[in-house]
Amino acid sequence: MSHAQYFLEATYLIASCLFVLGLKGLSHPDTARRGMIMAAAGMAAAVLGTLFHPDIHNYIYIAIGLILGSSIGIPMAMVPMTAMPQRTALSHAFGALAASMVGIAEYVIHGSNLGPVKVGALGLEVMLGSLTVTGSLIAAAKLQELMRGTPIMFKGQQIFNLLLFIVMIGSFITWIVNPAAQMFFYTMVGCAFVFGIMLVIPIGAADMPVVMSLLNSYAGLSSAATGFVLGNNVLIIAGTLDGFSGFILSILMCKAMNRSITNVLFGGFGAPVTAETTVSGSMREVGLDDVAVQLAYANQVVFVPGYGMATAQAQHACRELGNILEERGISVKYAIHPVAGRMPGHMNVLLAEANVPYSSLYEMEQINPEMPATDVAVVIGANDVVNPDARDNPKSLIAGMPIIEVDKAKSVVVLKRGKGKGFSGLENPLFFKPVTGMLYGDAKTSLTNLVQAVQKV
Amino acid sequence: MEHLLFHPVGFIAALALIEGNKELSFNPAVLIASLYVFALAAFLGYQVISRVPPLLHTPLMSATNAISGISLIGSIVIAGSHYDQHQMLASILGCAAVTSAMINVTGGFLITDRMLKMFRKKEAVKPEEKK
Numbered sequence: 001m002s003h004a005q006y007f008l009e010a011t012y013l014i015a016s017c018l019f020v021l022g023l024k025g026l027s028h029p030d031t032a033r034r035g036m037i038m039a040a041a042g043m044a045a046a047v048l049g050t051l052f053h054p055d056i057h058n059y060i061y062i063a064i065g066l067i068l069g070s071s072i073g074i075p076m077a078m079v080p081m082t083a084m085p086q087r088t089a090l091s092h093a094f095g096a097l098a099a100s101m102v103g104i105a106e107y108v109i110h111g112s113n114l115g116p117v118k119v120g121a122l123g124l125e126v127m128l129g130s131l132t133v134t135g136s137l138i139a140a141a142k143l144q145e146l147m148r149g150t151p152i153m154f155k156g157q158q159i160f161n162l163l164l165f166i167v168m169i170g171s172f173i174t175w176i177v178n179p180a181a182q183m184f185f186y187t188m189v190g191c192a193f194v195f196g197i198m199l200v201i202p203i204g205a206a207d208m209p210v211v212m213s214l215l216n217s218y219a220g221l222s223s224a225a226t227g228f229v230l231g232n233n234v235l236i237i238a239g240t241l242d243g244f245s246g247f248i249l250s251i252l253m254c255k256a257m258n259r260s261i262t263n264v265l266f267g268g269f270g271a272p273v274t275a276e277t278t279v280s281g282s283m284r285e286v287g288l289d290d291v292a293v294q295l296a297y298a299n300q301v302v303f304v305p306g307y308g309m310a311t312a313q314a315q316h317a318c319r320e321l322g323n324i325l326e327e328r329g330i331s332v333k334y335a336i337h338p339v340a341g342r343m344p345g346h347m348n349v350l351l352a353e354a355n356v357p358y359s360s361l362y363e364m365e366q367i368n369p370e371m372p373a374t375d376v377a378v379v380i381g382a383n384d385v386v387n388p389d390a391r392d393n394p395k396s397l398i399a400g401m402p403i404i405e406v407d408k409a410k411s412v413v414v415l416k417r418g419k420g421k422g423f424s425g426l427e428n429p430l431f432f433k434p435v436t437g438m439l440y441g442d443a444k445t446s447l448t449n450l451v452q453a454v455q456k457v
Numbered sequence: 458m459e460h461l462l463f464h465p466v467g468f469i470a471a472l473a474l475i476e477g478n479k480e481l482s483f484n485p486a487v488l489i490a491s492l493y494v495f496a497l498a499a500f501l502g503y504q505v506i507s508r509v510p511p512l513l514h515t516p517l518m519s520a521t522n523a524i525s526g527i528s529l530i531g532s533i534v535i536a537g538s539h540y541d542q543h544q545m546l547a548s549i550l551g552c553a554a555v556t557s558a559m560i561n562v563t564g565g566f567l568i569t570d571r572m573l574k575m576f577r578k579k580e581a582v583k584p585e586e587k588k
Contacts, residue, residue: 036570039520050533055534065553077567084568105551232530237498241506344517
């Protein structure tokens with residue numbers, strides 16, 4: 001090995017350690033930033049080392065790529081926090097694109113001289129990468145509402161998907177046996193692109209947390225496969241860390257909805273369904289001043305945000321109301337369901353942006369025992385995550401999904417845009433309970449008005 | 458669990474992998490070494506990532522995404538090498554790969570830091586507001 005290569009491998013070893021330490025830092029908000037700086041330093045070391053790679057003779061293309069990439073990447077980091085889900089989906093697409101391009105380039109350069117094991121890894125890399133590219137782009141389009149968020153289904157979809165899958169795997173295997181057959185390789189790539197689209201179009205916007213985690217995992221695994229092709233440890237380690245992180249998150253998200261991954265991917269949830277629940281009674285509408293009085297004389301208030309808070313950009317108004325209540329000596333807590341919003345942890349980031357300290361953010365398991373002692377629970381644009389049917393009605397589509405039990409609070413106020421059903425099309429018996437008052441209107445306007453009303457009490 | 462990475466077996470596997478890099482086609486020792494690295498990284502990842510609280514799941518996703526932009530180093534080598542026959546095509550693919558990986562690396566780390574900056578303790582929030 002030359003000196004340059006020893007230097008290279010040393011930087012890769014350092015980078016691997018720094019990545020692990022960086023992720024370890026994420027176990028607490030206090031150490032998280034330092035951790036990320038370490039991980040970024042690891043990345044810089046690995047890139048710097050690679051620039052001294054003995055095979056590199058021409059720096060022009062590298063420079064173009066680095067400059068172009070930074071000039072797109074930096075503006076992409078400046079998006080508003082409410083656009084986090086679609087930004088993350090887009091970056092999954094870019095990560096996967098890089099991995100599959102490296103794979104295709106390796107095949108173009110070395111052709112059939114790679115040997116069966118590398119061919120297998122390369123095939124996996126390109127296949128996973130390509131389907132993640134199109135899948136993530138569709139997910140981003142749905143989240144940005146360039147496409148409608150409801151599932152897209154057509155007749156014979158399952159059979160079409162199955163055939164597509166068989167053709168993709170078939171050409172993959174044929175190509176491993178005969179790596180010189182370029183046609184099979186490119187058929188596989190084409191099928192993977194289409195398969196990525198087919199995988200995400202039947203998925204409803206409310207299931208996006210699972211899909212995002214899954215795509216995160218695929219993007220990571222395709223990087224890990226790149227590591228196998230190039231025989232590069234740091235790629236294997238970083239890719240595997242990403243792959244497993246996505247994998248763990250998707251399991252957590254599925255648990256929080258009491259559904260299996262297959263059910264999310266192939267269930268077409270959110271399609272028009274005949275509701276099993278018949279709810280009797282009527283919704284009780286409450287006035288702004290009533291709510292203001294209730295809040296002002298409460299001992300404990302719990303806010304339960306959902307995706308509606310993100311669309312209404314109501315996080316700042318929510319914090320303002322919380323602050324005014326706290327000044328009156330009321331204990332204010334924020335209860336966050338794991339699948340509230342469109343990606344894991346979505347609500348936490350929005351509230352943190354509005355300066356809510358993280359010690360006031362409570363997980364579902366922490367807040368549920370406190371619900372009976374809560375005077376007012378304020379539901380802001382959340383629906384399924386507070387639907388008591390999940391707990392009480394075994395026939396419900398969401399039966400068994402853990403919920404935030406707001407109906408156990410002494411009083412519930414639901415901020416809702418209109419009287420319509422939520423995204424899943426399910427009737428929510430919470431809205432018909434005697435403890436519940438409905439406050440209609442845009443969440444941000446309602447909250448801002450509540451701030452003024454509370455000040456007058 | 459973290460110490461597994463520094464376990465003798467992992468270390469020897471890593472050495473074998475470095476030696477094997479010189480050859481184009483895979484030899485079994487290299488494959489086995491790579492599988493060791495993969496398995497150990499998987500264990501390590503599972504242990505480290507299950508400790509991340511739900512509070513930080515969004516930053517976790519963007520951070521791991523930035524880290525997986527490590528395919529940048531593979532892209533750089535392809536974009537910068539000379540290949541007898543397929544030079545142009547390989548260089549263009551490499552250049553595109555460097556671009557998209559770099560988007561992930563810069564964008565991912567910056568936005569993760571921007572998010573983490575917002576997570577504050579109670580005491581830290583108050584003085585900020587008086588400004």
